[in-house]
Amino acid sequence: MSGVTTVSRPEPLPALLPHEPVPLPRRIGARALDCVLVFLLPPAQVIMLTRSTVAGLLLPLAFSLVIVAVVVTQSATPGQTMMGMRHVDVRSGRPSGGRTAVKYLLQGLAGALSLCVLPIVALAQAQPPFRRTWFDERTGLALIERAAPGSAPRTAPPGTQVATPTFAPPAAPAAPAAPAVPVAPGVPGAPSVLAAPSAPADPATSVDRPAVATVLLDNGTQIAVTDPVVLGRDPVAPPSHPHARPVPVADAERSISKTHVLLAPAPGGVWVLDLHSTNGVRVLAGATGVRTLDPAVPALVAGGTVVEYGERRFEVAG
Structure with a gap:
């Protein structure tokens, strides 16, 4: 039996040790997917308005509800979900969809007030391996590669x-x-x-x-x-x-x-x-x-x- 296995990088909390952090390029890729979904909304709304005014007006609400449902159930945005990521609690290592929604609510408000400057600065200042931003720290989360809780x-x-x-x-x-x-x-x-x-x-x-x-x-x-x-x-x-x-x-x-x-x-x-x-x-x-x-x-x-x-x-x- 082996006595010791050395992990090649420092980890901030024991609950995160079984999990793999998400490399920065993959985080950026997931963010790009989310942006694509947002950019598709206006053209889709225009098409819906040409067919039905009510449907066109309700489309943004339906879109927002779907996004919230994905974040709460998957502990990740749609882009992160498609790329196999999720947020977990740094104390227990378990997914936390509710706090993930709170994180992105805070991040969205900060972005709206600063013309997207604050979220970008927060990510740039986050340290590897898990690159936890100010929003992650306030909500007690870390973004990881998707894996079953309690994995080896x-x-x-x-x-x-x-x-x-x-x-x-x-x-x-x-x-x-x-x-x-x-x-x-x-x-x-x-x-x-x-x-x-x-x-x-x-x-x-x-x-x-x-x-x-x-x-x-x-x-x-x-x-x-x-x-x-x-x-x-x-x-x-x-x-x-x-x-x-x-x-x-x-x-x-x-x-x-x-x-x-x-x-x-x-x-x-x-x-x-x-x-x-x-x-x-x-x-x-x-x-x-x-x-x-x-x-x-x-x-x-x-x-x-x-x-x-x-x-x-x-x-x-x-």
């Missing part, structure tokens, strides 16, 4: 996988049968369980959430990874994951950075992201050696794999 993570090109090494965690007292009050992490030899935060009250925010992953630190601490987690001497949530849970790790040698590495749940393991740390993040690859992760490039690390960050390490539970 992207497969890296050949040669980006390393073997899973064996790992014997340090000896530690057996955990009590009943849940106990967590012991502060970072104390060598003191095992503890960092419980995941309680589930949100709104079920919609937890739909399609990946299975819980477990990580065992070298000091005996277990971490239940149900949401993004940040490890470091004094970690803070990075701007790309503002809701990540900080987990401090004591490190007298100061080999790890204050905010070193981010973990997020994934099917069969965890996503590991080096947050531009000083001493890096490495995946132990057994007989094949050690693989150093590139900063800001997420890697899918399978269960049973050992990861070093600075002079510390953790194992992804198998």
